Amino acid sequence: MMFEILMGLFFLSTVVMLVYLARHYVFTLTVLRRSRTFDNSKIVATSYYEPTVSILIPVRNEEYVIGKLLQQIAELTYPHEKMQVIVIDDASSDRTGEIIEAFATRYDFIEVLHRVKEVGGKGKASVLNFGLQFVTGEIVLFFDADYFPQRDIVNKLVREFIDLSVGAVQGRPVVFNESQTIVTRIVTLERIGGYRVGQEARDVLGLTPQFGGTIGGFRRSVLEEIGGFDESMLAEDTDLTFQVRLLGLGVSYVGDAECYEEAVCTWKAYWNQRHRWAKGHMQVCFKHSFSVLKSKKLTWKQKVDGLLLLHIYFVPVLTMLSFLAGASLVLFESSALVRALWFVLPLSFYSCVGNFAPFFEVGIGAYLDGRKRLQWLVPLLIFACLFNVLICTKAFLDVSAAKISGRGKNEWSKTKHVGIVNRYNENQLLRGKRL
Amino acid sequence: MEGRGKKVRRLATGFNRVLQFLFLETVILCSIFSLLFVNTESTIVLFIFDFLFISLAFQLIRTLSLKFGLLALGNLFGLFCNFIFDLLNIVGVKYLGEIFLVVYTISFPILNVSWIVTFWSLSLAALHNPINVTRNQP
Numbered sequence: 001m002m003f004e005i006l007m008g009l010f011f012l013s014t015v016v017m018l019v020y021l022a023r024h025y026v027f028t029l030t031v032l033r034r035s036r037t038f039d040n041s042k043i044v045a046t047s048y049y050e051p052t053v054s055i056l057i058p059v060r061n062e063e064y065v066i067g068k069l070l071q072q073i074a075e076l077t078y079p080h081e082k083m084q085v086i087v088i089d090d091a092s093s094d095r096t097g098e099i100i101e102a103f104a105t106r107y108d109f110i111e112v113l114h115r116v117k118e119v120g121g122k123g124k125a126s127v128l129n130f131g132l133q134f135v136t137g138e139i140v141l142f143f144d145a146d147y148f149p150q151r152d153i154v155n156k157l158v159r160e161f162i163d164l165s166v167g168a169v170q171g172r173p174v175v176f177n178e179s180q181t182i183v184t185r186i187v188t189l190e191r192i193g194g195y196r197v198g199q200e201a202r203d204v205l206g207l208t209p210q211f212g213g214t215i216g217g218f219r220r221s222v223l224e225e226i227g228g229f230d231e232s233m234l235a236e237d238t239d240l241t242f243q244v245r246l247l248g249l250g251v252s253y254v255g256d257a258e259c260y261e262e263a264v265c266t267w268k269a270y271w272n273q274r275h276r277w278a279k280g281h282m283q284v285c286f287k288h289s290f291s292v293l294k295s296k297k298l299t300w301k302q303k304v305d306g307l308l309l310l311h312i313y314f315v316p317v318l319t320m321l322s323f324l325a326g327a328s329l330v331l332f333e334s335s336a337l338v339r340a341l342w343f344v345l346p347l348s349f350y351s352c353v354g355n356f357a358p359f360f361e362v363g364i365g366a367y368l369d370g371r372k373r374l375q376w377l378v379p380l381l382i383f384a385c386l387f388n389v390l391i392c393t394k395a396f397l398d399v400s401a402a403k404i405s406g407r408g409k410n411e412w413s414k415t416k417h418v419g420i421v422n423r424y425n426e427n428q429l430l431r432g433k434r435l
Numbered sequence: 436m437e438g439r440g441k442k443v444r445r446l447a448t449g450f451n452r453v454l455q456f457l458f459l460e461t462v463i464l465c466s467i468f469s470l471l472f473v474n475t476e477s478t479i480v481l482f483i484f485d486f487l488f489i490s491l492a493f494q495l496i497r498t499l500s501l502k503f504g505l506l507a508l509g510n511l512f513g514l515f516c517n518f519i520f521d522l523l524n525i526v527g528v529k530y531l532g533e534i535f536l537v538v539y540t541i542s543f544p545i546l547n548v549s550w551i552v553t554f555w556s557l558s559l560a561a562l563h564n565p566i567n568v569t570r571n572q573p
Binding site for chain 2: 025033339345347349350363366370373376379381382
Protein backbone atom coordinates (compact mmCIF):
# COMPACT_ATOMS: atom_id res chain seq x y z
CA MET A 1 0.00 0.00 0.00
CA MET A 2 2.77 2.41 1.00
CA PHE A 3 4.58 1.63 -2.20
CA GLU A 4 1.51 2.43 -4.33
CA ILE A 5 1.00 5.75 -2.55
CA LEU A 6 4.64 6.71 -3.05
CA MET A 7 4.50 5.62 -6.67
CA GLY A 8 1.32 7.60 -7.32
CA LEU A 9 2.72 10.70 -5.61
CA PHE A 10 6.00 10.49 -7.46
CA PHE A 11 4.36 9.84 -10.82
CA LEU A 12 1.79 12.63 -10.49
CA SER A 13 4.16 15.28 -9.16
CA THR A 14 6.81 14.53 -11.76
CA VAL A 15 4.26 14.63 -14.57
CA VAL A 16 3.01 18.03 -13.30
CA MET A 17 6.57 19.28 -13.37
CA LEU A 18 7.05 17.94 -16.88
CA VAL A 19 3.93 19.85 -17.93
CA TYR A 20 5.42 23.04 -16.50
CA LEU A 21 8.74 22.35 -18.21
CA ALA A 22 6.92 21.82 -21.52
CA ARG A 23 4.93 25.05 -21.03
CA HIS A 24 8.10 27.05 -20.50
CA TYR A 25 9.88 25.31 -23.33
CA VAL A 26 7.09 26.56 -25.63
CA PHE A 27 7.46 30.05 -24.12
CA THR A 28 11.20 30.05 -24.80
CA LEU A 29 10.75 28.88 -28.38
CA THR A 30 8.06 31.51 -28.96
CA VAL A 31 10.24 34.37 -27.75
CA LEU A 32 13.25 33.08 -29.68
CA ARG A 33 11.24 33.05 -32.90
CA ARG A 34 9.70 36.44 -32.18
CA SER A 35 13.10 37.97 -31.53
CA ARG A 36 14.01 37.19 -35.14
CA THR A 37 10.86 38.66 -36.64
CA PHE A 38 10.12 41.60 -34.34
CA ASP A 39 8.22 44.39 -36.07
CA ASN A 40 7.88 47.80 -34.41
CA SER A 41 5.37 49.25 -36.89
CA LYS A 42 2.64 48.83 -34.24
CA ILE A 43 4.46 51.29 -32.00
CA VAL A 44 4.52 53.99 -34.70
CA ALA A 45 0.88 53.39 -35.61
CA THR A 46 -0.45 54.01 -32.10
CA SER A 47 1.87 56.70 -30.77
CA TYR A 48 -0.70 59.53 -31.28
CA TYR A 49 -3.09 58.04 -28.70
CA GLU A 50 -2.93 60.17 -25.54
CA PRO A 51 -5.80 59.65 -23.07
CA THR A 52 -5.87 61.24 -19.61
CA VAL A 53 -3.78 59.26 -17.14
CA SER A 54 -3.77 59.03 -13.35
CA ILE A 55 -0.63 57.66 -11.69
CA LEU A 56 -0.97 56.27 -8.18
CA ILE A 57 2.14 55.99 -6.00
CA PRO A 58 1.62 54.42 -2.56
CA VAL A 59 4.44 55.29 -0.14
CA ARG A 60 5.29 54.46 3.44
CA ASN A 61 8.61 55.55 4.94
CA GLU A 62 10.36 55.94 1.59
CA GLU A 63 12.46 59.04 2.26
CA TYR A 64 15.50 57.54 0.51
CA VAL A 65 13.76 56.88 -2.80
CA ILE A 66 10.63 58.98 -3.23
CA GLY A 67 12.39 62.21 -4.19
CA LYS A 68 14.14 60.65 -7.15
CA LEU A 69 10.97 58.94 -8.36
CA LEU A 70 8.99 62.17 -8.24
CA GLN A 71 11.77 64.03 -10.02
CA GLN A 72 11.66 61.42 -12.77
CA ILE A 73 7.85 61.61 -12.85
CA ALA A 74 8.12 65.37 -13.30
CA GLU A 75 10.35 64.75 -16.31
CA LEU A 76 8.04 62.26 -18.04
CA THR A 77 7.49 62.99 -21.72
CA TYR A 78 3.73 62.43 -21.51
CA PRO A 79 1.77 65.76 -21.70
CA HIS A 80 1.55 67.02 -18.12
CA GLU A 81 -1.90 68.53 -18.68
CA LYS A 82 -3.18 65.01 -19.32
CA MET A 83 -1.53 63.60 -16.24
CA GLN A 84 -2.66 63.39 -12.62
CA VAL A 85 -0.10 62.03 -10.15
CA ILE A 86 -1.48 61.02 -6.75
CA VAL A 87 1.08 60.17 -4.07
CA ILE A 88 -0.54 58.46 -1.10
CA ASP A 89 1.50 58.81 2.07
CA ASP A 90 0.49 55.83 4.21
CA ALA A 91 1.20 57.33 7.64
CA SER A 92 4.97 57.64 7.14
CA SER A 93 6.99 58.44 10.21
CA ASP A 94 10.07 59.76 8.39
CA ARG A 95 10.56 62.70 6.00
CA THR A 96 8.51 61.13 3.16
CA GLY A 97 5.47 63.42 3.64
CA GLU A 98 7.66 66.51 3.68
CA ILE A 99 9.41 65.53 0.41
CA ILE A 100 6.13 64.81 -1.38
CA GLU A 101 4.63 68.12 -0.23
CA ALA A 102 7.64 69.96 -1.66
CA PHE A 103 7.07 68.34 -5.06
CA ALA A 104 3.31 68.96 -4.95
CA THR A 105 3.95 72.65 -4.35
CA ARG A 106 6.29 72.80 -7.32
CA TYR A 107 4.23 70.77 -9.83
CA ASP A 108 0.48 71.26 -10.40
CA PHE A 109 -0.19 67.74 -11.58
CA ILE A 110 1.23 66.13 -8.41
CA GLU A 111 -1.31 65.70 -5.60
CA VAL A 112 -0.72 64.35 -2.09
CA LEU A 113 -3.00 62.30 0.12
CA HIS A 114 -1.99 61.68 3.72
CA ARG A 115 -3.33 58.74 5.70
CA VAL A 116 -3.29 59.07 9.47
CA LYS A 117 -1.72 56.46 11.77
CA GLU A 118 -5.10 54.99 12.75
CA VAL A 119 -5.91 53.86 9.19
CA GLY A 120 -2.36 53.44 7.85
CA GLY A 121 -0.19 50.31 7.58
CA LYS A 122 -2.94 48.00 6.36
CA GLY A 123 -1.16 46.99 3.19
CA LYS A 124 -0.78 48.20 -0.36
CA ALA A 125 -4.29 47.20 -1.52
CA SER A 126 -5.88 49.34 1.18
CA VAL A 127 -3.74 52.35 0.24
CA LEU A 128 -4.50 51.99 -3.46
CA ASN A 129 -8.23 51.67 -2.86
CA PHE A 130 -8.07 54.89 -0.89
CA GLY A 131 -6.25 56.60 -3.77
CA LEU A 132 -8.66 55.23 -6.38
CA GLN A 133 -11.45 57.39 -4.95
CA PHE A 134 -9.63 60.48 -6.23
CA VAL A 135 -8.53 59.42 -9.73
CA THR A 136 -9.92 61.25 -12.74
CA GLY A 137 -7.91 59.81 -15.65
CA GLU A 138 -9.24 57.29 -18.19
CA ILE A 139 -6.22 55.11 -17.49
CA VAL A 140 -4.85 54.43 -14.01
CA LEU A 141 -1.17 53.48 -13.70
CA PHE A 142 0.66 52.28 -10.59
CA PHE A 143 4.27 52.82 -9.58
CA ASP A 144 6.15 51.76 -6.46
CA ALA A 145 8.37 54.27 -4.69
CA ASP A 146 11.60 52.34 -5.30
CA TYR A 147 11.18 52.30 -9.07
CA PHE A 148 12.90 54.56 -11.53
CA PRO A 149 10.89 54.77 -14.76
CA GLN A 150 12.04 55.66 -18.24
CA ARG A 151 10.94 59.13 -19.31
CA ASP A 152 8.60 57.84 -22.03
CA ILE A 153 7.19 54.93 -20.00
CA VAL A 154 3.65 56.37 -19.81
CA ASN A 155 3.49 56.78 -23.59
CA LYS A 156 4.60 53.19 -24.02
CA LEU A 157 2.16 51.75 -21.50
CA VAL A 158 -0.83 53.82 -22.53
CA ARG A 159 -0.58 53.06 -26.26
CA GLU A 160 -1.77 49.50 -25.58
CA PHE A 161 -5.19 50.79 -24.49
CA ILE A 162 -6.02 51.90 -28.03
CA ASP A 163 -7.19 48.31 -28.35
CA LEU A 164 -10.55 48.25 -26.56
CA SER A 165 -10.15 44.58 -25.64
CA VAL A 166 -7.17 45.46 -23.41
CA GLY A 167 -8.15 45.98 -19.78
CA ALA A 168 -4.72 46.07 -18.18
CA VAL A 169 -1.10 46.63 -19.11
CA GLN A 170 2.21 45.62 -17.61
CA GLY A 171 5.71 47.00 -18.21
CA ARG A 172 9.06 45.43 -17.48
CA PRO A 173 11.02 45.79 -14.24
CA VAL A 174 14.80 45.72 -14.67
CA VAL A 175 17.04 45.17 -11.65
CA PHE A 176 19.52 48.02 -11.33
CA ASN A 177 21.50 46.99 -8.25
CA GLU A 178 22.36 43.65 -9.85
CA SER A 179 26.04 43.70 -8.89
CA GLN A 180 25.35 44.43 -5.21
CA THR A 181 25.19 40.87 -3.82
CA ILE A 182 24.70 37.31 -5.04
CA VAL A 183 21.00 37.62 -4.09
CA THR A 184 20.50 40.63 -6.37
CA ARG A 185 22.20 38.72 -9.19
CA ILE A 186 19.88 35.76 -8.72
CA VAL A 187 16.85 38.08 -8.58
CA THR A 188 18.08 39.64 -11.84
CA LEU A 189 18.12 36.22 -13.48
CA GLU A 190 14.64 35.48 -12.15
CA ARG A 191 13.32 38.79 -13.47
CA ILE A 192 14.88 38.19 -16.88
CA GLY A 193 13.38 34.72 -17.15
CA GLY A 194 10.00 35.88 -15.93
CA TYR A 195 9.61 39.07 -17.92
CA ARG A 196 11.86 38.87 -20.98
CA VAL A 197 10.60 35.39 -21.84
CA GLY A 198 7.64 34.35 -19.64
CA GLN A 199 5.51 37.49 -19.83
CA GLU A 200 6.40 38.25 -23.43
CA ALA A 201 5.56 34.72 -24.57
CA ARG A 202 2.21 34.80 -22.77
CA ASP A 203 1.47 38.11 -24.48
CA VAL A 204 2.42 36.79 -27.92
CA LEU A 205 0.47 33.55 -27.44
CA GLY A 206 -2.65 35.40 -26.26
CA LEU A 207 -2.48 33.88 -22.77
CA THR A 208 -2.37 35.77 -19.46
CA PRO A 209 0.54 38.13 -18.85
CA GLN A 210 0.45 38.99 -15.19
CA PHE A 211 -0.02 42.47 -13.75
CA GLY A 212 2.85 42.73 -11.27
CA GLY A 213 1.42 45.43 -9.01
CA THR A 214 3.65 48.16 -10.40
CA ILE A 215 4.81 49.54 -13.79
CA GLY A 216 1.38 48.87 -15.16
CA GLY A 217 -2.21 49.86 -14.96
CA PHE A 218 -5.85 49.49 -15.88
CA ARG A 219 -8.70 51.27 -17.56
CA ARG A 220 -10.49 53.18 -14.82
CA SER A 221 -13.83 51.76 -16.00
CA VAL A 222 -12.48 48.23 -15.47
CA LEU A 223 -11.26 49.03 -11.97
CA GLU A 224 -14.66 50.54 -11.14
CA GLU A 225 -16.44 47.45 -12.47
CA ILE A 226 -14.22 45.14 -10.41
CA GLY A 227 -14.51 47.32 -7.32
CA GLY A 228 -10.80 48.05 -6.86
CA PHE A 229 -8.27 45.89 -5.06
CA ASP A 230 -9.27 43.00 -2.81
CA GLU A 231 -7.79 43.93 0.55
CA SER A 232 -7.99 40.38 1.87
CA MET A 233 -5.40 39.26 -0.71
CA LEU A 234 -1.65 39.55 -0.18
CA ALA A 235 -1.12 39.26 -3.97
CA GLU A 236 -3.71 41.86 -4.93
CA ASP A 237 -2.01 42.29 -8.32
CA THR A 238 -2.44 38.65 -9.37
CA ASP A 239 -6.00 38.75 -8.07
CA LEU A 240 -6.77 41.77 -10.25
CA THR A 241 -5.13 40.12 -13.27
CA PHE A 242 -7.54 37.21 -13.03
CA GLN A 243 -10.52 39.44 -12.37
CA VAL A 244 -9.73 41.33 -15.60
CA ARG A 245 -9.31 38.07 -17.51
CA LEU A 246 -12.58 36.72 -16.15
CA LEU A 247 -14.31 39.84 -17.48
CA GLY A 248 -13.11 38.74 -20.91
CA LEU A 249 -10.55 41.53 -21.23
CA GLY A 250 -6.89 41.14 -22.08
CA VAL A 251 -3.72 41.98 -20.18
CA SER A 252 -1.02 43.36 -22.41
CA TYR A 253 2.71 43.16 -21.73
CA VAL A 254 4.97 45.95 -23.00
CA GLY A 255 8.56 44.73 -22.89
CA ASP A 256 10.11 48.03 -23.93
CA ALA A 257 8.40 49.99 -21.12
CA GLU A 258 11.22 49.54 -18.65
CA CYS A 259 11.41 50.65 -15.08
CA TYR A 260 14.53 50.18 -12.96
CA GLU A 261 14.04 48.62 -9.56
CA GLU A 262 15.97 47.97 -6.39
CA ALA A 263 16.04 44.22 -5.81
CA VAL A 264 16.22 42.72 -2.32
CA CYS A 265 19.86 42.22 -1.40
CA THR A 266 19.86 39.76 1.50
CA TRP A 267 18.52 36.24 1.85
CA LYS A 268 16.34 37.38 4.76
CA ALA A 269 14.69 40.13 2.69
CA TYR A 270 14.36 37.63 -0.17
CA TRP A 271 12.61 35.19 2.17
CA ASN A 272 10.17 37.83 3.47
CA GLN A 273 9.28 39.12 0.02
CA ARG A 274 8.86 35.68 -1.59
CA HIS A 275 6.96 34.32 1.37
CA ARG A 276 4.45 37.16 1.00
CA TRP A 277 4.20 36.55 -2.76
CA ALA A 278 3.81 32.80 -2.30
CA LYS A 279 1.13 33.17 0.35
CA GLY A 280 -0.73 35.76 -1.67
CA HIS A 281 -0.54 33.73 -4.86
CA MET A 282 -1.88 30.66 -3.06
CA GLN A 283 -4.79 32.73 -1.73
CA VAL A 284 -5.55 33.87 -5.30
CA CYS A 285 -5.31 30.28 -6.48
CA PHE A 286 -7.95 29.18 -3.98
CA LYS A 287 -10.12 32.16 -4.95
CA HIS A 288 -10.01 31.91 -8.75
CA SER A 289 -9.19 28.34 -9.84
CA PHE A 290 -12.81 27.24 -10.12
CA SER A 291 -13.90 30.51 -11.81
CA VAL A 292 -11.16 30.14 -14.41
CA LEU A 293 -12.18 26.55 -15.07
CA LYS A 294 -15.85 27.34 -15.67
CA SER A 295 -15.35 30.73 -17.37
CA LYS A 296 -17.04 31.07 -20.76
CA LYS A 297 -14.90 34.05 -21.71
CA LEU A 298 -11.64 32.14 -21.76
CA THR A 299 -10.51 29.67 -24.41
CA TRP A 300 -9.38 26.21 -23.29
CA LYS A 301 -5.78 27.25 -23.94
CA GLN A 302 -6.16 30.29 -21.70
CA LYS A 303 -7.86 28.16 -19.04
CA VAL A 304 -5.04 25.63 -18.98
CA ASP A 305 -2.40 28.35 -18.84
CA GLY A 306 -4.39 30.30 -16.26
CA LEU A 307 -4.62 27.26 -14.01
CA LEU A 308 -0.92 26.53 -14.40
CA LEU A 309 -0.16 30.16 -13.53
CA LEU A 310 -2.45 30.07 -10.50
CA HIS A 311 -0.81 26.90 -9.17
CA ILE A 312 2.76 27.96 -9.84
CA TYR A 313 3.71 28.51 -6.19
CA PHE A 314 2.74 24.94 -5.38
CA VAL A 315 5.41 23.63 -7.74
CA PRO A 316 8.34 23.94 -5.29
CA VAL A 317 6.28 22.02 -2.72
CA LEU A 318 5.65 19.35 -5.34
CA THR A 319 9.36 19.31 -6.20
CA MET A 320 10.19 18.48 -2.61
CA LEU A 321 7.49 15.80 -2.37
CA SER A 322 8.54 14.36 -5.69
CA PHE A 323 12.18 14.26 -4.63
CA LEU A 324 11.41 12.52 -1.34
CA ALA A 325 9.02 10.02 -2.94
CA GLY A 326 11.42 9.40 -5.82
CA ALA A 327 14.41 8.86 -3.55
CA SER A 328 12.45 6.33 -1.47
CA LEU A 329 11.31 4.48 -4.58
CA VAL A 330 14.78 4.40 -6.06
CA LEU A 331 15.99 2.83 -2.80
CA PHE A 332 13.36 0.10 -2.63
CA GLU A 333 12.13 -0.50 -6.15
CA SER A 334 13.89 0.59 -9.27
CA SER A 335 11.58 -0.02 -12.21
CA ALA A 336 12.29 1.51 -15.62
CA LEU A 337 9.50 4.09 -15.18
CA VAL A 338 10.79 5.23 -11.79
CA ARG A 339 14.33 5.54 -13.10
CA ALA A 340 13.17 7.47 -16.17
CA LEU A 341 11.14 9.95 -14.11
CA TRP A 342 13.93 10.19 -11.54
CA PHE A 343 16.18 11.28 -14.36
CA VAL A 344 13.98 14.14 -15.52
CA LEU A 345 13.15 15.45 -12.05
CA PRO A 346 16.43 17.38 -11.43
CA LEU A 347 15.76 19.52 -14.49
CA SER A 348 13.11 21.33 -12.47
CA PHE A 349 15.66 22.05 -9.70
CA TYR A 350 16.99 24.84 -11.87
CA SER A 351 13.68 26.65 -12.17
CA CYS A 352 12.87 29.99 -10.62
CA VAL A 353 9.82 30.19 -8.53
CA GLY A 354 7.11 32.75 -9.22
CA ASN A 355 7.28 32.22 -12.90
CA PHE A 356 8.77 28.72 -12.89
CA ALA A 357 11.36 29.91 -15.38
CA PRO A 358 13.60 26.89 -16.04
CA PHE A 359 17.30 27.42 -16.67
CA PHE A 360 16.89 27.40 -20.45
CA GLU A 361 14.25 30.15 -20.27
CA VAL A 362 16.47 32.29 -18.04
CA GLY A 363 19.51 31.58 -20.23
CA ILE A 364 17.75 32.57 -23.45
CA GLY A 365 16.28 35.66 -21.76
CA ALA A 366 19.73 36.76 -20.60
CA TYR A 367 21.07 36.04 -24.07
CA LEU A 368 18.43 38.16 -25.79
CA ASP A 369 19.15 40.97 -23.34
CA GLY A 370 22.84 40.73 -24.22
CA ARG A 371 23.78 39.77 -20.64
CA LYS A 372 26.77 37.60 -21.52
CA ARG A 373 28.44 37.59 -18.07
CA LEU A 374 25.17 37.00 -16.26
CA GLN A 375 24.64 33.73 -18.13
CA TRP A 376 27.57 32.25 -16.25
CA LEU A 377 25.50 32.45 -13.09
CA VAL A 378 22.57 30.38 -14.37
CA PRO A 379 23.83 27.22 -12.58
CA LEU A 380 23.43 29.11 -9.29
CA LEU A 381 19.68 29.03 -9.74
CA ILE A 382 19.70 25.72 -7.91
CA PHE A 383 20.30 27.62 -4.63
CA ALA A 384 17.36 29.93 -5.27
CA CYS A 385 15.21 26.94 -6.09
CA LEU A 386 16.17 25.08 -2.92
CA PHE A 387 15.49 28.22 -0.89
CA ASN A 388 12.14 28.64 -2.61
CA VAL A 389 11.19 25.06 -1.77
CA LEU A 390 11.39 26.04 1.91
CA ILE A 391 9.63 29.38 1.39
CA CYS A 392 6.72 27.89 -0.56
CA THR A 393 6.36 24.92 1.81
CA LYS A 394 6.07 27.34 4.73
CA ALA A 395 3.62 29.53 2.80
CA PHE A 396 1.57 26.44 1.90
CA LEU A 397 1.44 25.36 5.56
CA ASP A 398 0.50 28.90 6.63
CA VAL A 399 -2.30 29.22 4.07
CA SER A 400 -3.59 25.69 4.84
CA ALA A 401 -3.55 26.39 8.58
CA ALA A 402 -5.40 29.67 8.02
CA LYS A 403 -8.01 27.87 5.87
CA ILE A 404 -8.52 25.12 8.43
CA SER A 405 -8.63 27.36 11.49
CA GLY A 406 -10.56 30.12 9.71
CA ARG A 407 -8.12 32.74 11.01
CA GLY A 408 -6.52 34.09 7.90
CA LYS A 409 -5.20 37.43 9.07
CA ASN A 410 -2.74 38.92 6.58
CA GLU A 411 0.42 40.49 7.88
CA TRP A 412 1.93 42.89 5.42
CA SER A 413 5.74 42.83 5.60
CA LYS A 414 7.01 45.83 3.70
CA THR A 415 10.28 45.52 1.78
CA LYS A 416 12.80 48.12 2.94
CA HIS A 417 14.40 50.33 0.29
CA VAL A 418 17.68 52.12 0.83
CA GLY A 419 17.91 54.02 -2.45
CA ILE A 420 20.76 52.09 -4.04
CA VAL A 421 19.12 52.56 -7.46
CA ASN A 422 19.23 56.30 -7.03
CA ARG A 423 22.90 56.25 -6.10
CA TYR A 424 23.58 54.13 -9.18
CA ASN A 425 21.58 56.51 -11.35
CA GLU A 426 23.46 59.50 -9.97
CA ASN A 427 26.75 57.86 -10.89
CA GLN A 428 25.47 57.12 -14.38
CA LEU A 429 24.23 60.68 -14.84
CA LEU A 430 27.54 62.07 -13.57
CA ARG A 431 29.24 60.01 -16.27
CA GLY A 432 26.98 61.69 -18.81
CA LYS A 433 24.79 58.67 -19.52
CA ARG A 434 21.14 59.46 -20.26
CA LEU A 435 18.71 56.93 -18.83
CA MET B 436 39.76 38.32 -59.42
CA GLU B 437 36.05 37.63 -59.09
CA GLY B 438 36.56 34.02 -60.11
CA ARG B 439 39.22 33.60 -57.43
CA GLY B 440 36.92 35.05 -54.76
CA LYS B 441 34.19 32.63 -55.80
CA LYS B 442 36.66 29.76 -55.58
CA VAL B 443 37.76 30.78 -52.08
CA ARG B 444 34.15 31.07 -50.95
CA ARG B 445 33.34 27.63 -52.35
CA LEU B 446 36.41 26.21 -50.63
CA ALA B 447 35.39 27.81 -47.33
CA THR B 448 31.85 26.42 -47.67
CA GLY B 449 33.25 22.97 -48.39
CA PHE B 450 35.59 23.20 -45.42
CA ASN B 451 32.73 24.27 -43.17
CA ARG B 452 30.61 21.36 -44.32
CA VAL B 453 33.41 18.89 -43.61
CA LEU B 454 33.87 20.47 -40.20
CA GLN B 455 30.14 20.26 -39.44
CA PHE B 456 30.09 16.64 -40.57
CA LEU B 457 33.01 15.83 -38.28
CA PHE B 458 31.31 17.50 -35.33
CA LEU B 459 28.07 15.67 -36.04
CA GLU B 460 30.00 12.43 -36.23
CA THR B 461 31.55 13.21 -32.83
CA VAL B 462 28.08 13.70 -31.37
CA ILE B 463 26.86 10.37 -32.73
CA LEU B 464 30.03 8.58 -31.61
CA CYS B 465 29.68 10.01 -28.10
CA SER B 466 26.16 8.59 -27.85
CA ILE B 467 27.31 5.16 -29.11
CA PHE B 468 30.31 5.10 -26.77
CA SER B 469 28.19 6.11 -23.78
CA LEU B 470 25.78 3.28 -24.57
CA LEU B 471 28.52 0.70 -25.08
CA PHE B 472 31.08 1.69 -22.45
CA VAL B 473 29.19 3.61 -19.76
CA ASN B 474 25.45 3.00 -19.29
CA THR B 475 22.03 3.67 -20.85
CA GLU B 476 21.33 6.56 -18.46
CA SER B 477 24.35 8.48 -19.70
CA THR B 478 23.08 8.11 -23.28
CA ILE B 479 19.70 9.52 -22.21
CA VAL B 480 21.49 12.44 -20.53
CA LEU B 481 23.39 13.18 -23.74
CA PHE B 482 20.11 13.08 -25.67
CA ILE B 483 18.53 15.57 -23.26
CA PHE B 484 21.52 17.90 -23.72
CA ASP B 485 21.41 17.51 -27.51
CA PHE B 486 17.67 18.17 -27.60
CA LEU B 487 17.95 21.39 -25.57
CA PHE B 488 20.97 22.55 -27.50
CA ILE B 489 19.66 21.83 -30.98
CA SER B 490 16.16 23.14 -30.41
CA LEU B 491 17.16 26.37 -28.63
CA ALA B 492 20.78 27.34 -29.22
CA PHE B 493 20.66 26.43 -32.90
CA GLN B 494 18.08 29.18 -33.48
CA LEU B 495 20.55 31.89 -32.49
CA ILE B 496 22.30 33.80 -35.24
CA ARG B 497 25.85 32.39 -35.31
CA THR B 498 27.68 30.13 -37.73
CA LEU B 499 26.47 26.54 -37.92
CA SER B 500 30.05 25.28 -37.52
CA LEU B 501 30.38 27.06 -34.17
CA LYS B 502 27.06 25.62 -32.97
CA PHE B 503 28.01 22.11 -34.08
CA GLY B 504 31.42 22.59 -32.51
CA LEU B 505 29.90 23.51 -29.14
CA LEU B 506 27.44 20.65 -29.40
CA ALA B 507 30.27 18.19 -30.05
CA LEU B 508 32.31 19.68 -27.21
CA GLY B 509 29.30 19.35 -24.90
CA ASN B 510 28.88 15.71 -25.85
CA LEU B 511 32.56 14.99 -25.26
CA PHE B 512 32.38 16.77 -21.90
CA GLY B 513 29.20 14.88 -20.99
CA LEU B 514 30.73 11.56 -21.98
CA PHE B 515 33.81 12.34 -19.91
CA CYS B 516 31.69 13.32 -16.88
CA ASN B 517 29.59 10.16 -17.13
CA PHE B 518 32.67 8.02 -17.54
CA ILE B 519 34.14 9.55 -14.38
CA PHE B 520 30.82 9.09 -12.51
CA ASP B 521 30.75 5.45 -13.61
CA LEU B 522 34.32 4.85 -12.47
CA LEU B 523 33.51 6.56 -9.17
CA ASN B 524 30.56 4.23 -8.79
CA ILE B 525 32.69 1.13 -9.41
CA VAL B 526 35.37 2.27 -6.95
CA GLY B 527 32.80 3.41 -4.39
CA VAL B 528 30.90 0.11 -4.46
CA LYS B 529 34.14 -1.86 -4.22
CA TYR B 530 35.43 0.01 -1.16
CA LEU B 531 32.26 1.22 0.56
CA GLY B 532 29.85 -1.54 -0.34
CA GLU B 533 26.31 -1.55 -1.75
CA ILE B 534 25.32 1.56 0.21
CA PHE B 535 27.38 3.64 -2.22
CA LEU B 536 25.21 2.37 -5.07
CA VAL B 537 22.19 3.95 -3.40
CA VAL B 538 23.97 7.29 -2.99
CA TYR B 539 25.11 7.07 -6.59
CA THR B 540 21.64 6.27 -7.94
CA ILE B 541 20.14 9.23 -6.08
CA SER B 542 22.84 11.72 -6.94
CA PHE B 543 23.57 10.61 -10.52
CA PRO B 544 20.75 12.59 -12.24
CA ILE B 545 21.47 15.69 -10.15
CA LEU B 546 25.17 15.59 -11.04
CA ASN B 547 24.30 15.12 -14.68
CA VAL B 548 21.86 18.01 -14.79
CA SER B 549 24.56 20.17 -13.17
CA TRP B 550 26.93 19.74 -16.08
CA ILE B 551 24.12 20.14 -18.62
CA VAL B 552 23.04 23.48 -17.11
CA THR B 553 26.62 24.70 -16.71
CA PHE B 554 27.74 23.76 -20.20
CA TRP B 555 24.53 25.01 -21.81
CA SER B 556 24.83 28.42 -20.11
CA LEU B 557 28.51 28.80 -20.98
CA SER B 558 27.75 27.82 -24.59
CA LEU B 559 25.20 30.62 -24.81
CA ALA B 560 27.88 33.03 -23.63
CA ALA B 561 30.17 31.68 -26.35
CA LEU B 562 27.39 32.12 -28.91
CA HIS B 563 26.86 35.74 -27.88
CA ASN B 564 26.19 37.96 -30.86
CA PRO B 565 25.06 41.60 -30.74
CA ILE B 566 22.66 40.88 -33.66
CA ASN B 567 20.59 38.68 -31.38
CA VAL B 568 20.27 41.30 -28.66
CA THR B 569 16.81 42.82 -28.80
CA ARG B 570 17.07 45.30 -25.95
CA ASN B 571 19.31 48.23 -25.02
CA GLN B 572 21.62 47.81 -22.07
CA PRO B 573 20.55 49.68 -18.93
